[in-house]
Amino acid sequence: MVSVKRAAARLLFGSRYDKVPWGQRVYVRPGERLIREAQWRIRIAGAKTVPLAEYQRKVPLGEIEEFLSCMMCGESHQQPMFEPTGGNGWRYRVVRCPSCGFLYRNPNVRPERLGDLYANSYSSFLTGAYAANRQRRYRLTMDAFSPVFDDGKGRRLLDFGCGAGLFLELAEQRGFDAVGVDLSPDSVEQANARLSHAKAYFGAPEDVPEIAAGGFDVITLWSVLAHLPRPLEDFERFRSLLAPGGVLLILTVNAGSLLLKAYESAWSGFTKNHLMFYSSRTLPTLLRRTGFAGVAYAPHYGDTIEAGTTQLPEAMRARLRRAVESSDGGNMMRALAFADAKAIEKWGGPLEVRGLKE
Numbered sequence: 001m002v003s004v005k006r007a008a009a010r011l012l013f014g015s016r017y018d019k020v021p022w023g024q025r026v027y028v029r030p031g032e033r034l035i036r037e038a039q040w041r042i043r044i045a046g047a048k049t050v051p052l053a054e055y056q057r058k059v060p061l062g063e064i065e066e067f068l069s070c071m072m073c074g075e076s077h078q079q080p081m082f083e084p085t086g087g088n089g090w091r092y093r094v095v096r097c098p099s100c101g102f103l104y105r106n107p108n109v110r111p112e113r114l115g116d117l118y119a120n121s122y123s124s125f126l127t128g129a130y131a132a133n134r135q136r137r138y139r140l141t142m143d144a145f146s147p148v149f150d151d152g153k154g155r156r157l158l159d160f161g162c163g164a165g166l167f168l169e170l171a172e173q174r175g176f177d178a179v180g181v182d183l184s185p186d187s188v189e190q191a192n193a194r195l196s197h198a199k200a201y202f203g204a205p206e207d208v209p210e211i212a213a214g215g216f217d218v219i220t221l222w223s224v225l226a227h228l229p230r231p232l233e234d235f236e237r238f239r240s241l242l243a244p245g246g247v248l249l250i251l252t253v254n255a256g257s258l259l260l261k262a263y264e265s266a267w268s269g270f271t272k273n274h275l276m277f278y279s280s281r282t283l284p285t286l287l288r289r290t291g292f293a294g295v296a297y298a299p300h301y302g303d304t305i306e307a308g309t310t311q312l313p314e315a316m317r318a319r320l321r322r323a324v325e326s327s328d329g330g331n332m333m334r335a336l337a338f339a340d341a342k343a344i345e346k347w348g349g350p351l352e353v354r355g356l357k358e
């Protein structure tokens, strides 16, 4: 099957794109964006919509799992879409909400059993060779929202899900008065060994008096949003922890990605521990319902394009940028949420801010 597809692609596009990295071809080959988007619309139109009760009868439920309705809009009907699988035999089901388009794992993981997903030393893969790439990605994202992260002097920052402190290290270098929380004790220990002024804590924000007091100018969620089983509760808390004029930064996999439309269940965003998948269509619901005033996006073109290390010729780079922008289809979503009108006034200037009032 794969070789048939490859032969078809060769016929359509010639050998010109053979050297283009796999994750970029979809964006670069002429006309492919339109084909993938049409495929996606057909896929959605053809996907069955079933009531939750019927879905529950048909789908097995794991010990640490629970069935959900859509957390964004409350819709209980389900469109079964994908069944990602991976190493060591993990497998789960992803449904689409027929009302608002939200993609989520269903059955999902019960919040009190979330720890089970991270039992096997989750921290180890967050360090080592991985660290330099991660920090580069953080810098590129901060730059994309300049000047919000340019100068942290006199500003308080909370990194939620801080892991081994790779971002906190950059935050303290930029002058932020930074703290982090994480649910992995190993990671918190590694973070505190790495940091000089910033401090990482084990637990939830409300467990740490210094954090529970709130008044943060910036909260960051680096690859955390897709892991939250109760996003509404968490975002209500984030909103209350922000000072007037505060902002919340989100980096997560983009459920509007052209790569998802192309590769479906094999999409790289369906990783073992991801629970919910947001796009610029569905994230505003979460933000609006939890009291945020506005949101701005920075399209994600991929690390090598943004860092200038790509081998792609300029014409292909330009086509990739156009494909990402016109489809809102980069593989990651980068969003900056504004707590209130003051935040929009203070930081929204160079950005295209979309208001969230109903």
Ligand SMILES: [Zn+2]
Binding pocket: 070, 071, 072, 073, 074, 075, 097, 098, 099, 100, 101, 102
């Ligand atoms: Zn929904």
